[in-house]
Structure formats: C-alpha cells, structure tokens
Amino acid sequence: MKLLIKNCTVLTMAKKGEMLENAYVAIEDGNIVQVGQGESDTGWVADRVIDGAGVVCMPGLVNTHTHAAMSLLRSYADDLPLMEWLQEKIWPLEAKLTTDHVYNGTKLAALEMIKSGTTCFADQYFFMSDVGKAVEEAGMRAVLARGMIGLNQNADLALAESEEFITEWNGAAKGRITAVMGPHAPYTCPPPYMEKVLKLAEKLNVGIHIHLAETKSEVNQIRDEYQKTPIELVSDQGVLDFPTIAAHCVHLTDSDIDILKAKNVGVAHNPESNMKLASGIAPINKLLQAGINVGIGTDGAASNNNLDMIEEMRSAALLQKVATEDPTVMDAYQVLQMATVGGAKVLNLDDKIGTVEVGKRADLILIDLNKPHLQPKHKVYANIVYAAIASDVDTVIVDGEVVMESREVKTLDEAEVIEGANSAVKELVD
Structure with a gap:
C-alpha cells in the first residue's frame, strides 16, 4: 500500500x-x-x-523496558520498597498467572501504549508466546524476552522455554518481533546458571535483556558475594559481550560507566518506577556525556503505574535537572532523542526505526x-x-x-480488551 x-x-x-x-x-x-x-x-x-x-x-516512541502483562497488577501493591514489593506481593501473585492472564494483560498494555504514542517496546516476562500473539494482533513492534530466574525449581524450564520461544518467534509478525534472552538479574541468576544462559544466547545468536544495578541492596549483595559491582560481575561473565539491554543502571561507579561504554551496552532508564520504588536516581547525564546509548522505559504498570512515554520523558528531564541542580541538563530535544532514535539504538533497531x-x-x-x-x-x-x-x-x-x-485503535477492540483484562484480574485475585 x-x-x-x-x-x-x-x-x-x-x-x-x-x-x-x-x-x-x-x-x-x-x-x-x-x-x-x-x-x-x-x-x-x-x-x-x-x-x-x-x-x-x-x-513513534520506543519503550525500552517494561513488563507488559503486569498491567493486570496496576495499583495492586503500591508504596513498598523493591524487594518487599517483589518477594511479598508481586512474585506470589505472578506464580498464579496463566497463559490467558498474560495474553489479556499484554493486550491491555498494547492498547495503552498505542493510545499514548508508543510503537515499539522491550518486554521481559513469561508465557512469551502469548505475549507474541498479543503483539502481533495489536500491530506493534517489540523486542521480547522470556524472563529467567536461576534460583527456583523452574530454572531449567525457563531455559527450554526461552529456546522454544526464540526459535518460533524471532522475526515473527512480519519481522516486527525480535526475540532475545532475558536473565532477570545477577542476584537471581548465579554464575553457573548465567553460564547456561550465555551458551544458549550464543547458540541462538541473540542478545540479552537484563536488570542491572537497580538498588543499593542489590549492589551490596553482589559486592558481599563476589567482591564486584553488578556491572563488573556480568562483564567478567561475558554477558556484556552480547548485544545488551541493561535496565535501570541506577547505582554505578565511574568504572561501571567505563565498562558500559567499552561494551556498547544500551541503558534503559526508568525514572518513574525508580522514583516510586525509591530505588534512586540513575546518573543519566554522566552516561550521556560518556557517549553511552540511553533510552527511556516505563517498567511495568505495577510500579509506575502507567505506560505513558510522554509523561516518562518529562519525568526523565525534570529528575536529572533537580538531581544535578542544573537546568541545562537533559534539554528537551535530547530527551526526545532518548525516547525515539536513542531507544531504537538501545534495542539494536536503529537501522529500521x-x-x-x-x-x-x-x-x-x-x-x-x-x-x-x-x-x-x-x-x-x-x-x-x-x-x-x-x-x-x-x-x-x-x-x-x-x-x-x-x-x-484499529487493531484492537478497546471495550473487549478492557473487559478481558478485568475478567482475568477477577479470576486471578479471587
């Protein structure tokens, strides 16, 4: 046409x-x-x-990090620190999720993103074939990863499901879907498990989407266990030798920033989620000055609580200005770059969008x-x-x-999507 x-x-x-x-x-x-x-x-x-x-x-706006199906958990567990939020609220409820829940939650997220100008997003979750189906129906572009945690009984199953998903969905939806590996974080994927992840990534010739240095407690835990920062640990493991989307990167040393630059890592900055969970303020101005590719993400609606990239741009700009006490930092055009071409670079899609x-x-x-x-x-x-x-x-x-x-929206029935999401939530919570 x-x-x-x-x-x-x-x-x-x-x-x-x-x-x-x-x-x-x-x-x-x-x-x-x-x-x-x-x-x-x-x-x-x-x-x-x-x-x-x-x-x-x-x-179109590029959301470099989210968990789309978590739209079902919007306002379910607010005003808590990250680890309490995850361990006592989110992970127990996520254990009850079914493929139908994830499909309906992803369609709700896609509807919200389309209506706020997002055309492409990077997602890390599970039941990813159902996420792929929702993306295909919505007509969006996405970089999708099956989230993997190496500390539970489903660790090897997650590897097998990742391989199956990538084999089936990488390049699907007329090329709009890119599939990558999704190890959750270094504190949930210990070195022996991360080694398995990287072997599979090499076999499938795909990149990595991972959470890094999101909180001080994470950094302290990794230092106590390995005498390294999270960035140093994953770099030494070889994670950053793959095309890497690094979500958050809030607590960084100067050495960490040098590593991110040397390894050409793309950073997904999630200002509103980081503020709401009191995780800290990422040194975005320093990253940009170092020449690191930085995009903007919303994180999931359970910790934001929306997927509005226009609002996220404004938050990103204002947060850096007040953190540095410099009104010239992160000017409007630079922020718009981060939400468009910068995001495309982080997702390794800048040759296309x-x-x-x-x-x-x-x-x-x-x-x-x-x-x-x-x-x-x-x-x-x-x-x-x-x-x-x-x-x-x-x-x-x-x-x-x-x-x-x-x-x-031409690709989704708005009323039907909302009804499906509410039905899924009622079933889940009951």
Missing part, C-alpha cells in the same frame, strides 16, 4: 532540531520512500492520503498541535516533552500500517 501524509510538520529526529514545515512523508510497503517539503513527486500516486494540517509527524528518513520502516505518530496547552509553537519539540499529554496523539502508524486514527 502507498500512504501519503501531507501538509504536516515533520520532526525527523535525524539531525538536531531538524523540523520541516508544510511537509510530506510518503510510505510504500511499510518503508519511508520520500520525505520533503511542499508536494510529493508527481510520479508517485498514493492509495491513501492523510491530511496532516495542524499535526506534527515524528518517529527511530527517525523519519528515507529507507526506514514507517513507525510514526501524528500529534495534534491544535490544543491550548501546545500553543504557541516556539519550540515544537519542547512542547511535546514539557506540555503534551497522551491524548494529543491522534494517529499511530507501525510498519506502514495505520493502527490508530483519530484516537480510534
């Missing part, structure tokens, strides 16, 4: 501050084939035209600027980071397919 978006403002994210007024984006077979100002080439005729008057067209450029896949969102809180338009990208809200996202396109238009 040939799709043309015309009369819009294009925020390309390809060059700092590049914004094209009265512009167009031409899409064919899911690829961006033309970007320019004025009229598209006269020899190219679209099958469908979207009039973008009054809207900004930009890359993250910018509005010829040759990229058409993962795009249209934001309606005709709102009082988005006027006047001194700096459009600053308005998006500091003033926009999720409902300003009018249209979402993934892989050249329109998945939401005029706030109506």
